[in-house]
Amino acid sequence: MDVVGYCRYSSEGQRDGFSIEAQQRAIRDFCESEKYNIIKFYVEEARSGTNDNREAFQDMIEDAKLRKFKAIIVHKFDRFARNKYDSVFYKRKLRDLDIKVISICEPLDDSPESVILESLYEGMSEYYSRNLSREVLKGKKEAALKCQHNGGIPPYGYTVDKEMHYVIIPEEAKIIQMVFEKAELGFSHAAIARYLNERGFKNRAGNRFGREYITRMLVNELYKGTFVYGKKSKRANSNIIKVENALDPIISPYLFDKVNKIYNDAYSINREKREIAKAKNAGIDYLLTGYAICGCCGAPLTGFHSHKAYQTSTGADRLYSSYFYRCSRKAKRETVLTGMTRGCILKNLRKDNFEDFILGVIENIIFNETNLKLIVEKAKQLILEKINKKIDNTKIINEINRISNQLNRLLDIFLDGTIDKESYNVKKNELEKMQNYFKEQIKTYPKIDVDKLTPQLLKKSIDKFLSSANADTIEYKKKTLSTFVDSIIVDNKKIVIYFKFPINTSDNDKKSEFSYDNHFLHNSTTVSTFDVLGNISRG
Structure with missing residues (x-):
């Protein structure tokens, strides 16, 4: 039987030992023992399994529609999907194509009891994913309370030590001090950037300074020794952690607050002038x-x-x-x-x-x-x-028909009680929007004799x-x-x-x-x- 292997790991997967190589080795050994013929591996690197926005995964689903293989082999079901809705949705789609999803570590047979066991596996995978996300956020919050760097590139002027605490880079700190001194004298952000560029200074990436770069620098409270975490979070009700005197400052709090007051006042005045000018004109x-x-x-x-x-x-x-x-x-x-x-x-x-x-x-x-x-x-x-673009509507018509089939299958699994009404409505609206978009695309242009x-x-x-x-x-x-x-x-x-x-x-x-x-x-x-x-x- 022709089969394919699907391998995926996130950063935690690397730590747990489920590397791509380990998954591929296990799948090969399993297929050899079961006399399966592996024709291809679909590999997803460092992608979350909580959604279906995965390039290799979508390629595999498209190839499945062409019936290029009879089964998909995964190391565990959570490699396929950790979101229960996506797992059920795509397994149902594959089942309609007579294609199985086989887990090496979680074997299932065709008995009615296996349906319950499979749902249990999927539920545990989704629980693990959500719990992991919660633990990661908890860890980041603890690191923030200790004023430790929480990932990404440290801001200009700082690096981090082994304990992830901020350490000043003297050469960059001098440039930051220069920026605040010019700002105190009333230089605009663009003028400060030009001043630095004319003297050959470069930013962390080795590029010229820009106005936005200077703006971000002048409002970064880290430079006055204040650690702030969660200010840019997109999560609702996120708590902002703010610790004064958390690290060695590059700029005195007095100068930092003075510069920000200058620009806040100037912004208010300019905004008022713009409103007056707008009314006049x-x-x-x-x-x-x-x-x-x-x-x-x-x-x-x-x-x-x-x-x-x-x-x-x-x-x-x-x-x-x-x-x-x-x-x-x-x-x-x-x-x-x-x-x-x-x-x-x-x-x-x-x-x-x-x-x-x-x-x-x-x-x-x-x-x-x-x-x-x-x-x-x-x-x-x-x-x-x-x-010419409008002549060949075959692909668009096929896409509309494909979405219609998806809507029909979605209704089937909803009526079976596999998914709740809320999940059904969300996916249904998404598919209908896509279908309406493609329907608009096939509207013909008026004929023109060029x-x-x-x-x-x-x-x-x-x-x-x-x-x-x-x-x-x-x-x-x-x-x-x-x-x-x-x-x-x-x-x-x-x-x-x-x-x-x-x-x-x-x-x-x-x-x-x-x-x-x-x-x-x-x-x-x-x-x-x-x-x-x-x-x-x-x-």
Whole structure:
């Protein structure tokens, strides 16, 4: 009889001696004594048996559907599954295929009594798994109460000794102290990262420091000698263990608390400013926000507006409003302690002029004859790819039928009383969601004659649309930007537009004159840019 072996172990399995090699040896000896022919081993390394999210296990189930073997040999039933529901579900599926699951250490025959014994084995396996999880958590809690490292990579600045207690790494501790000193002076997290990178410092992985890395460092209470465990736990009602003065600090508690107060206060102020700005700009769409970047300092451009009150010659009060884009670092800010000011030198750009100019450039460049040909070819390619994907629905239909069979078998084992109603409903909902997903996939696309799509037809449609009222809508402008533009770099001398795909500007030269106010075009081999040297109305 052709059989396969299934082997799995977790970390505790290695300690108990149930290594992959030991399981395979036992299965081979068993098959030799029973005259079974082993055709393959499915091996799962360090995966939990409490769920069916196991690659080798799923491969084995798929091969079983093809009836490549008559039985699955395991060392113990808990190698197959420790979750009773999964064990019953997959054994039922295999039984329908006339495939047995045989345990070397827990032999069963075909008698009615063996059904009870098998359920007992499965129940004990699930109990062992849950009890083990509880004991592991208990062990971690005890280690936390002793302020011992609980696994993973120790935080930057520390290593651990044999007793898993934290020990300071002097070289890294100096960098941490440098970070807190700069933070005390009012440096932003990004500025601190740049400061370290410019001086050649590397993080634990040997990479450059990033803003998020600095942020995590500045809020890690371990650096002031406080041990915290359970703060990030996803378990409900998890108890946080916090021990003051648990280890040698790298940063004084005074400096740590001072730095965190500085940034908490700054965050609250900035949040309030953002809310005020949001209220002021309510109903105003700054279309280029998220695209426009300052070429002077690298910060994003944001929208703002100003109101000026004045009196007319007749003495009537008037309010003049103007809308601009400006660098987000434009406003001079005073640092917390030094009193120094800093601000970007980029001049403001009037909102309407800037947006109209960018959209005009896009329409003139993208919708010329050469680029329309490229767009048409790309559109045809995408349409054909989608149609071809929809032609062969066999696999999807087979998957829908497979799930229907699973639902029928699930109902059978529920009616037999093998699983409770709650477990039945959970699995039923899961399968129905999968089935509905596949049903959506087989909905056919409307038939399109791609040969009728030509540059001339596309040009005619575009011209007709641009002359209509719809071309002036916010929705159209946003769609145009998101489709074609990657980013826009602005400084006081030029504007550079980076498109999402290469564009052609001249049949003979990558650099060609653009017939609008001496603006000219550059086309890179890697990314297309529209480089504008001209006058944009500025504030």
